[in-house]
Amino acid sequence: MENCLFCRIIEGELPCEKVIETSHYMAFKDIHPKAPVHVLIVPKRHVERPEELRPEEIGDMLVGSEEIAQILGVKDTGYRLLFNIGKHAGQEIDHAHLHLLGGAPAKGMY
Numbered sequence: 001m002e003n004c005l006f007c008r009i010i011e012g013e014l015p016c017e018k019v020i021e022t023s024h025y026m027a028f029k030d031i032h033p034k035a036p037v038h039v040l041i042v043p044k045r046h047v048e049r050p051e052e053l054r055p056e057e058i059g060d061m062l063v064g065s066e067e068i069a070q071i072l073g074v075k076d077t078g079y080r081l082l083f084n085i086g087k088h089a090g091q092e093i094d095h096a097h098l099h100l101l102g103g104a105p106a107k108g109m110y
Contacts, residue, residue: 006042006095024060036103037072048094050083074102
């Protein structure tokens with residue numbers, strides 16, 4: 001989608017602090033982090049909800065999260081993976097994305 005913020009980042013039209021990129025996703029640091037480590041794992045194909053992802057896309061994102069956690073130094077101490085789905089859950093960009101949060105003890109579910 002031409003006006004989608006994440007699509008524009010993936011296409012290189014907007015800058016990001018990229019962590020890793022595969023054929024299925026790009027992972028980059030969130031510009032408004034909610035934890036010391038906060039990375040967005042964004043599928044390259046525009047879909048609005050996680051259930052629209054193909055099995056190979058979601059699989060690559062989930063398996064890749066361990067490598068991302070290792071790169072950022074939170075694999076051993078722990079990290080959270082989270083999809084916000086819909087406005088009431090806090091989804092701000094209508095492009096499915098997985099949050100990887102870590103670097104400090106979690107403070108509840110929200």
